[in-house]
Amino acid sequence: MSAAIKIEDLYHWYEIGEGQRVAALAGVDLEVQAGEFLALVGANGSGKSTLARHLNALLMPHQGRVLVNGIDTADQGRLWEVRCQVGMVFQNPDNQLVATIVEDDVAFGPENLGLPPAIIRERVDCALEAVGMSEHRRYPPHHLSGGQKQRVAIAGVLAMQPNCIVLDEPTAMLDPQGRQEVLATVRRLNKQQGITVILITHFMEEAIAADRVAVMADGRLIHQGTPREVFARQGELYQAGLDIPQVTELADRLRASGVSMPPVVLSVEELVSTLCS
Numbered sequence: 001m002s003a004a005i006k007i008e009d010l011y012h013w014y015e016i017g018e019g020q021r022v023a024a025l026a027g028v029d030l031e032v033q034a035g036e037f038l039a040l041v042g043a044n045g046s047g048k049s050t051l052a053r054h055l056n057a058l059l060m061p062h063q064g065r066v067l068v069n070g071i072d073t074a075d076q077g078r079l080w081e082v083r084c085q086v087g088m089v090f091q092n093p094d095n096q097l098v099a100t101i102v103e104d105d106v107a108f109g110p111e112n113l114g115l116p117p118a119i120i121r122e123r124v125d126c127a128l129e130a131v132g133m134s135e136h137r138r139y140p141p142h143h144l145s146g147g148q149k150q151r152v153a154i155a156g157v158l159a160m161q162p163n164c165i166v167l168d169e170p171t172a173m174l175d176p177q178g179r180q181e182v183l184a185t186v187r188r189l190n191k192q193q194g195i196t197v198i199l200i201t202h203f204m205e206e207a208i209a210a211d212r213v214a215v216m217a218d219g220r221l222i223h224q225g226t227p228r229e230v231f232a233r234q235g236e237l238y239q240a241g242l243d244i245p246q247v248t249e250l251a252d253r254l255r256a257s258g259v260s261m262p263p264v265v266l267s268v269e270e271l272v273s274t275l276c277s
């Protein structure tokens with residue numbers, strides 16, 4: 001695997017008034033391999049969204065650098081290439097859907113690329129298929145559920161054929177069913193199409209689905225590892241203002257009460273098989 005994204009000693013400050021600034025990122029180093037599924041977690045204000053915006057050059061490094069498939073995001077002449085390679089999905093699907101019909105919305109990006117109509121059509125078909133929304137292609141977005149709207153927003157990004165998708169708390173505004181739909185869609189795109197995924201989430205249950213979890217606190221990355229490694233560091237996660245998955249916590253309580261348990265339990269299935277073995 002090669003690095004799809006390489007972040008080197010990245011700093012970002014926001015001006016918050018006369019000579020005052022807040023460091024949103026304070027020396028972040030991170031590599032994401034092509035085809036990897038990375039979950040990025042951290043308390044509110046830890047710098048996750050700022051980091052996300054650096055990945056497709058919506059923000060420029062104040063210090064350090066960000067490479068997307070080897071392209072420096074500060075290279076103004078290659079901005080377009082970077083933007084095409086890394087697609088962004090945000091929290092509120094209503095802010096991302098621009099057209100009055102689903103398929104027009106998905107076509108919006110490729111139309112802006114000036115692609116021939118037949119190619120646009122093909123891309124829209126593929127993208128809607130990939131998120132399971134083909135049957136809704138002629139619906140107005142406001143007739144869809146939150147989960148369906150977010151899947152259309154993902155289709156809009158897919159129609160640009162990115163190598164990598166960054167999703168900034170895409171399920172925060174959704175009900176449990178919508179969250180499940182979006183997570184399943186993202187997993188499928190990663191596993192079946194090999195798209196690199198960076199999922200920012202505050203639902204630890206979603207982070208478990210990733211290959212690797214990176215934890216942010218105060219503009220820094222404080223841990224990275226497999227979900228199993230990261231969720232074993234309960235004390236440090238609490239300190240960073242994060243929960244552990246409910247099932248992990250339940251297993252911890254059972255262990256503390258004398259029930260024999262593996263060091264980290266990450267799923268209901270695992271807990272059941274431990275209890276029934």
Ligand code: ADP
Nearest residue numbers: 014016022024043044045046047048049050051
């Ligand atoms: P997260 O997504 O983890 O909640 P953010 O990247 O949004 O974190 O914010 C990181 C820090 O930068 C916070 O202290 C936040 O208040 C500050 N910040 C974010 N955006 C701005 C902005 N536009 N102007 C000033 N400060 C900002």
Ligand code: MG
Nearest residue numbers: 048049050168
């Ligand atoms: Mg944020």
